[in-house]
Amino acid sequence: MSLASVRERQVHAGARIDSAGETEIVRDYGDGDAEYRAIREEAGVVARDDRAQLRMWGRDPARMLNGLITNDLGRLEDGQTVQALMLTPKGRIISDLRVLRWVDGKEGELLIDIPADALSTILEHLKKYVPPLFARWEVITDGMGALGIYGPNAPTLVSRAIGLASALEEGESAEADVGHERVFCVATKYAGGEAGFDVFGNEAGLTALWDELANGDAVRAHPVGHTALEVLRIEEGRPRYGKELTEEVLPAEAFGAGDSLGRWISFTKGCYTGQEVVVRIAHRGHVNRHLRGLLLGERGPRPVEGTPLMEPDGGKEVGRITSVSRSPRLEQDVALGYVRREITPGSELRIGAEGGATATVVELPFPR
Structure with a gap:
């Protein structure tokens, strides 16, 4: 207040x-x-x-x-x-x-x-x-x-x-x-x-x-x-x-x-x-999903919150973005999102659709 x-x-x-x-x-x-x-x-x-x-x-x-x-x-x-x-x-x-x-x-x-x-x-x-x-x-x-x-x-x-x-x-x-x-x-x-x-x-x-x-x-x-x-x-x-x-x-x-x-x-x-x-x-x-960090790179428009995360092959939805921002420290867009537990850090996902831009899954907090 x-x-x-x-x-x-x-x-x-x-x-x-x-x-x-x-x-x-x-x-x-x-x-x-x-x-x-x-x-x-x-x-x-x-x-x-x-x-x-x-x-x-x-x-x-x-x-x-x-x-x-x-x-x-x-x-x-x-x-x-x-x-x-x-x-x-x-x-x-x-x-x-x-x-x-x-x-x-x-x-x-x-x-x-x-x-x-x-x-x-x-x-x-x-x-x-x-x-x-x-x-x-x-x-x-x-x-x-x-x-x-x-x-x-x-x-x-x-x-x-x-x-x-x-x-x-x-x-x-x-x-x-x-x-x-x-x-x-x-x-x-x-x-x-x-x-x-x-x-x-x-x-x-x-x-x-x-x-x-x-x-x-x-x-x-x-x-x-x-x-x-x-x-x-x-x-x-x-x-x-x-x-x-x-x-x-x-x-x-x-x-x-x-x-x-x-x-x-x-x-x-x-x-x-x-x-x-x-x-x-x-x-x-166990739970079926975890909160992860997502490295989005510098290409393409910044995704909005709620955008689905897809497997690169097959197009199955395995998560969603919850927060997104530009990271001055990492010099790229980053996001938080929930992804299924079988998606391990280091995996690459597609943003929004099977052919969408790439997001790399990382542990939190983001690397310094």
């Missing part, structure tokens, strides 16, 4: 604003390539208007939410965060989310960070499954949001701005102060695998943070729009709500196996919606 005083600073910096679903985001500041380089080589600051936050409180909000998500809130202490998935009863992905226990809130209160476009779906799910006697929730519509600070210089900038006492690994979090305002900082490598942080706070705190980051002398963060952030996400192979994360997708398809899936799912917690399918796949089965 956007914050008025941060938006004023974005407009002053030359922001070009687009509608994205039900929200408005900054597309770029006039030079998407320079913004991409800022995150790859220095640091960039992105207003995460593509995210929304819920507040959940009541008699036992953690237990209620724990029965609806894949990761375990049972050990969530003040100042910590958990990332998880919300699933349908058939084990399909409703949305990704992060749950934060922020000590600035009331005792036992949870802050839930979600994709803004998933808001109505998640609210409907909570209404269906959570008894108001045990937990209530509301959308934080005014006065709170998030800034993303990404790039090699991000740790230095964030440490200088909010005084982090120690380094954070991906997914770890800490609370700190900007001026007289409390903020919550979560480490992430969402932006191209570069060091980074998502910082949650109220409008006063995030405005002060923006000013501190953007006005440094020797080292500062450059304002960056969502076009560059999307390129970096695709290069890192991070699935996104509405693209790779939909109600047609199983967690093991989007996140594979091992450490990546383990960051999103606890295999030791109690029951939750969709658990039976997740456990059955993990212990006794």
Whole structure:
């Protein structure tokens, strides 16, 4: 959700604003390539208007939410965060989310960070499954949001701005102060695998943070729009709500196996919606497709999302493209897509039709 005083600073910096679903985001500041380089080589600051936050409180909000998500809130202490998935009863992905226990809130209160476009779906799910006697929730519509600070210089900038006492690994979090305002900082490598942080706070705190980051002398963060952030996400192979994360997708398809899936799912917690399918796949089965990277080269028009991927001989459809972009790092068009499990990295597929352009399947993240 956007914050008025941060938006004023974005407009002053030359922001070009687009509608994205039900929200408005900054597309770029006039030079998407320079913004991409800022995150790859220095640091960039992105207003995460593509995210929304819920507040959940009541008699036992953690237990209620724990029965609806894949990761375990049972050990969530003040100042910590958990990332998880919300699933349908058939084990399909409703949305990704992060749950934060922020000590600035009331005792036992949870802050839930979600994709803004998933808001109505998640609210409907909570209404269906959570008894108001045990937990209530509301959308934080005014006065709170998030800034993303990404790039090699991000740790230095964030440490200088909010005084982090120690380094954070991906997914770890800490609370700190900007001026007289409390903020919550979560480490992430969402932006191209570069060091980074998502910082949650109220409008006063995030405005002060923006000013501190953007006005440094020797080292500062450059304002960056969502076009560059999307390129970096695709290069890192991070699935996104509405693209790779939909109600047609199983967690093991989007996140594979091992450490990546383990960051999103606890295999030791109690029951939750969709658990039976997740456990059955993990212990006794497999999925029929995987999220892969696709090298598209430089010839021909860029395919659109949803374009089928075909076997080169026979024309059988074996996958579909979900996200596509130009990759400055690889100097060609690249895409993410789901392909059948028998299609191994190194295989070549045809885009759109049996005689279409060639796409080479690769493991994610894309090679550096």
